[in-house]
Amino acid sequence: MSINALVPMPVVLPLLGVGLTLVFSRRPRAQRIVTISVLTAVVAIAAILLVASDRKGPQVVWIGGWEQLGISLVADRLASLMLLVSAVVTLLVLLYSLGQGMTGDEREAPLSIYHPTFLVLVAGVSGAFLAGDLFNLFVSFEMLLFASYVLLTLGGTGTRIRAGTIYVVVNMLSSSLFLISLAAVYAAVGTLNLAQIAERVPDLSEGTAMVLHLLLLVTFAIKAAVFPLSFWLPDSYPTAPAPVTAVFAGLLTKVGVYAILRIQTLLFPGHEVGDLLLWAALLTMVVGILGAVAQSDIKRMLSFTLVSHIGYMVFGIGLATEAGISGAIFYVAHHITIQTALFLVVGLIELRAGSTALLRLGGLARLSPLLALLFFVPAMNLAGIPPMSGFLGKVGLLQAGLDVGSPLAITLVVGGVVTSLLTLYAIAKTWALAFWRSPEQAHEMARQLPSLQDDLDDAQRAAGIVVHRDHVHVAGAAFDSRDLEEARRVIDDETPDRDLHQLLRDGALPKRMPASMVLPTTALITVSLLLTLVAGPLFALTDRAAADLIDRTPYLSAVLGDSS
């Protein structure tokens, strides 16, 4: 059996697992065993594929043996690396969600469909990385999106339906756009196989190629949440259960980034949209992080940093140099682990302290030093504090930008540094409010928050509270009327809403976090720190992957074989 027989496995195994878990829908134990073994197998296969594609070049398999006609799956260095990172992350998130006991905070959440849906998501993500033709890419996208619709609306509560509606409609629109671009590509070049399109694009007229390119780019920019097409993300992600948000944040947008990287390097190399991508990257970074700074809820804050940091990857892709693309690939690997880890930690915070709203939190550092450490390490990594992988990834990208040296690239370098600093600011603000002050202080502050109509009294002024433009500002954080309403409810002892201080007083919180949730989180954070340790070899690998992508010959000759 040759290595390339393994290529379809990351898609096939999860789909088989879906069938098995559906059969076992009344036996949770059997479901768990199936899911865990499938995901472990995918990790192992992805590791083998990475080694194989690194040593022997891209591994290609034509499904059904229809060479040059049928469906091709390709595992080159880039695809296998993405596959490995995503497999590790999904395995750890699954273990975490098992530890949570239920898939969400609702007790009646339908557990029996969680495992099959999660596996469909994994199959879709793997399929998107491996797809050798545009239509398969579309089908994989639909698979992962469909799973994500179900996971996002688990339990069908009011907020999830509200957020889910926007998410589903936006994604259906982008799918329609994808189909329109597929029809256009097929009409223009008569094939949907990526390698064959790449061969035939030079025969097209400049205008046609540009239209096809932009159509595909807009489609994937919606999936990847590149500004100005990122509006849907910060609203929909925070409502889902923690492990679901974590896996969405880690993987779904990165699949979009991967697709952009593919079409930029393989299909339309050297086209004129590089500058456009750089502008989009700059706006994504800056607008995203400004959104994060304004948030008063940790989940929403992290959703905005997610959008913002997509900008770094698009920056690398837009530069279109070997160093830029290598940096972008490294940053994708880093960001998948780190963003997922942070959302898992937020899930722990929600469990331990009953909320993720900054207004209600305080003193988590004393309450649970372990939790504080678990938040602090990945948060600093996200902000890019040396010597962690976030720092190395950003340095790689900024260096690539300086190498290019055009005014726009330099602007982006500056924008990248500013974004990194603002990320640190957003995180420091969260840290100060949620971890540093005591729960009593937090409660006092909520009590003191004026309503927007009242005049301030001296005590409030002394506490540094300012009312401004429909917001109340305290210690660098702004709370709008929605937050204030929440504060009213919290301090009113009649309502069932409680902040951390009251919950502690009533003893309504679990005393400790379940080890089965802490361990996967710790493991994921360790993986992200390991990325720092192996940064040398990893950068060497991403350099080789980037060289392959720019050269194109390895991919093309592997897929097209002797006919090219």
Added chain:
Amino acid sequence: MNANLTLIVVASTLIGTGVYLILERSLTRVLVGLVMMGNGVNLLFMIASGPAGTAPIVGAGSGRMADPLPQALVLTAIVITLGTVAFLLAMAHRSWQLNEHDDVQDDVEDAAIRRLADLDEASDSHDLSLSATEADAATDEVYEEEGSS
């Protein structure tokens, strides 16, 4: 390549109507819009497949064969649209159960920004830093301005 004008007109009408309906508030109308748009997009594949012909079975007929690939693609697309539409219908129903209507509701951020825009139009962050450092007079002034606008 010669394209079929009827197909183009029908496809663009369907997509245009679909887009118009998607901009509606009610989820049911959005749904109808998405279905129309999906059908329009499927017709685009028929345009891409070129002129019509006999069934693409080797040896079954004489003359020009139709291109089978776009038909396979359209079949897949139809199945996917069907699944998504079923899911959206369920969501519309759930939304109706919860809220007694199925209107697409405002994005949280959107609502916050609109409230802010109602309040005033110009940025005055300078006043904010001023009022944070200086106590009584300045703060009161700013605050009263805010209240009256």
